[in-house]
Amino acid sequence: MMRKRLVHSSKLEIRTSTYHIAVYAYGNGRHSAETQLADSTMIINDADSLEEVLAVHKNILSLAVQAREIRQQTRNAWGWRFFKSSRK
Numbered sequence: 001m002m003r004k005r006l007v008h009s010s011k012l013e014i015r016t017s018t019y020h021i022a023v024y025a026y027g028n029g030r031h032s033a034e035t036q037l038a039d040s041t042m043i044i045n046d047a048d049s050l051e052e053v054l055a056v057h058k059n060i061l062s063l064a065v066q067a068r069e070i071r072q073q074t075r076n077a078w079g080w081r082f083f084k085s086s087r088k
Contacts, residue, residue: 002026008050012058014065021057023050033057037064 008023012035023033031053032046043064047053 002028004032007031008054010054012061014062015069017065019061019065021054021061023053023057025050035061037061037068 004024004026006022007025008021010021012019012021019035019037021033021035023031025031030046030048031050032044033053033056035043035057037043041064043057043061045053045057045060047056
């Protein structure tokens with residue numbers, strides 16, 4: 001297993017929430033960014049450089065937060081039963 005080393009830590013505010021971003025470097029020169037979005041949801045991506053992984057991660061994180069908000073709004077509008085029965 002390749003060891004990772006924390007090389008950057010920052011926070012990103014999206015709407016009314018603040019998300020922690022941790023960027024790690026690996027021995028092969030790659031970088032990964034990680035953010036815990038919820039108890040069971042971790043956003044992770046990788047790229048060749050710190051700058052690239054951070055830029056991509058901020059976009060992905062913003063999209064993920066927006067998608068969760070839309071899903072919650074839709075659930076509230078249509079009712080939870082609709083989504084529960086359509087998953088089968």
